[in-house]
Amino acid sequence: MAARTLYDKLWDAHVVRTEDDGTALIYIDRHLIHEVTSPQAFEGLRMANRSPWRADSLLAVPDHNVPTTARAEGITDPVAKLQVQTLEQNCKEFAITEFKMDDIRQGIVHVIGPEQGATLPGMTVVCGDSHTSTHGAFGALAHGIGTSEVEHVMATQCLIQKKMKNMLIAVDGKTPAGVTAKDIVLAIIGKIGTAGGTGYAIEFAGEAIANLSMEGRMTVCNMAIEGGARAGMVAVDQTTIDYVKGRPYAPSGETWHKAEAAWRDLVSDQGAHFDSVVRLDAADIKPQVTWGTSPEMEVAVDANVPNPDTESDEVKANGMRKALAYMGLQAGMPITEIQLDKVFIGSCTNSRIEDMRAAAEVAKGRKVAANIKLAMVVPGSGLVKQQAEAEGLDVIFKAAGFEWREPGCSMCLAMNADRLQAGERCASTSNRNFEGRQGQGGRTHLVSPAMAAAAAIAGHFVDVNEL
Amino acid sequence: MQKFTEISGIVAPMDRPNVDTDAIIPKQYLKSIQRSGFGPTAFDDWRYLEPGEPGMDHSLRKLNPDFILNQAPYNQASILLARENFGCGSSREHAVWALDDFGFRAVIAPSFADIFFNNSFKSGMLPIVLDAAIVDQLFKEVAADTGYQLTINLEAQKITKPSGEVIEFDVDAFRKYCLLNGLDDIGLTLKHADDIRAYEKTRKQQAPWLF
Numbered sequence: 001m002a003a004r005t006l007y008d009k010l011w012d013a014h015v016v017r018t019e020d021d022g023t024a025l026i027y028i029d030r031h032l033i034h035e036v037t038s039p040q041a042f043e044g045l046r047m048a049n050r051s052p053w054r055a056d057s058l059l060a061v062p063d064h065n066v067p068t069t070a071r072a073e074g075i076t077d078p079v080a081k082l083q084v085q086t087l088e089q090n091c092k093e094f095a096i097t098e099f100k101m102d103d104i105r106q107g108i109v110h111v112i113g114p115e116q117g118a119t120l121p122g123m124t125v126v127c128g129d130s131h132t133s134t135h136g137a138f139g140a141l142a143h144g145i146g147t148s149e150v151e152h153v154m155a156t157q158c159l160i161q162k163k164m165k166n167m168l169i170a171v172d173g174k175t176p177a178g179v180t181a182k183d184i185v186l187a188i189i190g191k192i193g194t195a196g197g198t199g200y201a202i203e204f205a206g207e208a209i210a211n212l213s214m215e216g217r218m219t220v221c222n223m224a225i226e227g228g229a230r231a232g233m234v235a236v237d238q239t240t241i242d243y244v245k246g247r248p249y250a251p252s253g254e255t256w257h258k259a260e261a262a263w264r265d266l267v268s269d270q271g272a273h274f275d276s277v278v279r280l281d282a283a284d285i286k287p288q289v290t291w292g293t294s295p296e297m298e299v300a301v302d303a304n305v306p307n308p309d310t311e312s313d314e315v316k317a318n319g320m321r322k323a324l325a326y327m328g329l330q331a332g333m334p335i336t337e338i339q340l341d342k343v344f345i346g347s348c349t350n351s352r353i354e355d356m357r358a359a360a361e362v363a364k365g366r367k368v369a370a371n372i373k374l375a376m377v378v379p380g381s382g383l384v385k386q387q388a389e390a391e392g393l394d395v396i397f398k399a400a401g402f403e404w405r406e407p408g409c410s411m412c413l414a415m416n417a418d419r420l421q422a423g424e425r426c427a428s429t430s431n432r433n434f435e436g437r438q439g440q441g442g443r444t445h446l447v448s449p450a451m452a453a454a455a456a457i458a459g460h461f462v463d464v465n466e467l
Numbered sequence: 468m469q470k471f472t473e474i475s476g477i478v479a480p481m482d483r484p485n486v487d488t489d490a491i492i493p494k495q496y497l498k499s500i501q502r503s504g505f506g507p508t509a510f511d512d513w514r515y516l517e518p519g520e521p522g523m524d525h526s527l528r529k530l531n532p533d534f535i536l537n538q539a540p541y542n543q544a545s546i547l548l549a550r551e552n553f554g555c556g557s558s559r560e561h562a563v564w565a566l567d568d569f570g571f572r573a574v575i576a577p578s579f580a581d582i583f584f585n586n587s588f589k590s591g592m593l594p595i596v597l598d599a600a601i602v603d604q605l606f607k608e609v610a611a612d613t614g615y616q617l618t619i620n621l622e623a624q625k626i627t628k629p630s631g632e633v634i635e636f637d638v639d640a641f642r643k644y645c646l647l648n649g650l651d652d653i654g655l656t657l658k659h660a661d662d663i664r665a666y667e668k669t670r671k672q673q674a675p676w677l678f
């Protein structure tokens with residue numbers, strides 16, 4: 001057989017049938033759902049008198065709308081409450097497993113899937129959420145879908161798709177101190193642009209990627225979508241296998257051995273063809289900070305805010321001017337002079353135990369600066385929270401002046417009470433710096449957890465290595 | 468799904484790249500469990516002068532006079548002319564529902580984000596990719612002629628300008644078929660239920676841990 005990429009292998013293993021024009025029916029192994037993009041899909045099922053093809057492939061969790069304080073009081077916003085209750089009712093009606101708000105396993109959908117072993121190597125994973133690309137870290141084919149497709153997968157266990165093209169992004173060599181998975185992926189997006197991956201499935205590879213933990217690989221794959229690619233993935237290796245072993249939904253006993261043998265093959269073959277190849281040298285990557293309203297608008301922390309007048313592409317230059325005006329920044333000013341109002345450590349990009357540890361290490365024995373109105377840490381799941389507390393990280397955060405919250409999406413998209421006021425500037429470990437993303441008029445700078453913690457301590461951006 | 472055969476309508480220009488789905492429909496409105504009613508809050512942050520919340524009477528809110536879709540005749544537009552990477556960001560199909568509810572039936576841009584592009588077809592909205600130079604020319608013509616209209620014929624894959632000039636466009640054959648006939652693709656897929664069951668049977672033997 002011809003040499004195949006990891007994506008080719010995942011695709012081939014899931015084709016149910018292909019039409020003459022290449023349109024295929026692709027089988028879906030795992031379907032994660034949350035409260036925001038599923039109600040209309042369930043409604044559609046009911047109206048057509050249908051029910052889920054395989055209820056056991058579904059796993060549900062409320063995350064976008066849940067409060068991160070005073071959980072016991074429930075949700076006060078009646079509209080949000082109705083949405084979470086609707087998820088509950090739908091799961092009950094169709095016998096779907098749901099981790100409810102008071103369940104220790106509740107958390108952000110992209111954190112809990114891997115944590116439970118509900119995301120396994122070789123799977124196709126979908127969710128009505130663009131950051132489903134996260135699960136590709138396991139050598140899985142994972143991507144976001146819209147609500148109509150949520151309904152389609154529920155009803156048929158399949159998606160109608162055409163195969164994407166293959167892109168390889170290799171990050172060669174070792175990363176310098178203070179440079180994390182988040183910096184790697186921001187540097188990648190800065191290089192390829194937010195539409196660079198459109199139409200492609202990206203495989204992240206190279207020494208720097210192989211050296212990442214599963215948490216780090218999830219951070220990288222999470223933001224494949226910010227680079228335009230619906231799916232990002234990393235080949236299976238020992239790190240993957242070790243992470244999956246013993247998780248509640250993972251196979252065990254004889255089946256484990258069979259599965260492990262099959263998963264070892266989830267790598268791109270020698271000589272497999274990629275339609276596009278991008279290479280980065282890890283040694284060149286520094287801690288990154290975004291300055292604009294698109295994730296590609298990023299620079300190293302020791303750089304200055306770029307000048308639109310030096311951009312030759314007029315459409316781009318105009319976009320930069322709009323971004324600078326919205327962000328309230330001057331071209332040419334040093335990134336380290338940007339003063340902050342709030343700091344958010346959390347989201348499906350950076351709320352896993354390793355992220356908590358990285359931020360706590362910086363915060364330890366220090367104090368949040370006086371100009372920071374709020375610095376909050378929101379763990380990705382109840383289990384991450386529990387683990388962090390067992391390690392005493394909550395004590396470190398609180399002593400430094402950070403708030404320690406309950407798990408959920410929180411200020412990543414500000415659907416609940418956690419949000420920026422107009423004009424407020426935030427260092428955030430989330431994945432999108434779009435206008436209004438964290439609250440109308442709010443200004444978001446994307447950074448790694450260590451850089452966010454360092455910014456909280458300094459009150460402005462600072463290279464974590466120089467704090 | 469509503470059919471798409473031929474439409475003629477006013478073209479509204481949205482002259483900025485990377486218009487994201489957060490801008491098309493801000494998150495606070497995603498709390499709705501309905502599929503309709505998103506039109507009055509499409510582009511909410513740009514369209515109104517003060518912040519909006521679900522449950523408000525949006526007709527009482529102060530409009531931003533500088534925003535293109537608040538200006539006649541663009542408030543009657545059914546075709547949106549956009550720049551690169553339109554619809555990037557979140558997978559929220561609410562973005563398509565909001566455009567549709569506003570009155571748009573087609574979006575023309577040099578490129579779209581994958582998920583938005585895909586979602587559009589599911590709600591009877593036609594996303595058309597044209598060469599950047601052609602889109603640029605359209606922006607110029609729209610700017611020079613208030614009330615500029617285009618006619619889009621899906622069957623023939625042709626766009627006709629007021630001058631009579633014709634632009635051809637590409638569309639995936641399967642998607643075109645579904646749009647022209649207003650077909651629900653779940654029904655189409657379920658015609659292959661036997662294939663799906665056969666796949667499951669084989670797969671269960673190869674990879675029992677997936678079931």
Ligand code: SF4
Nearest residue numbers: 131347348409412413
């Ligand atoms: S944390 Fe943010 S990006 Fe992730 S699923 Fe929640 S809202 Fe989406």
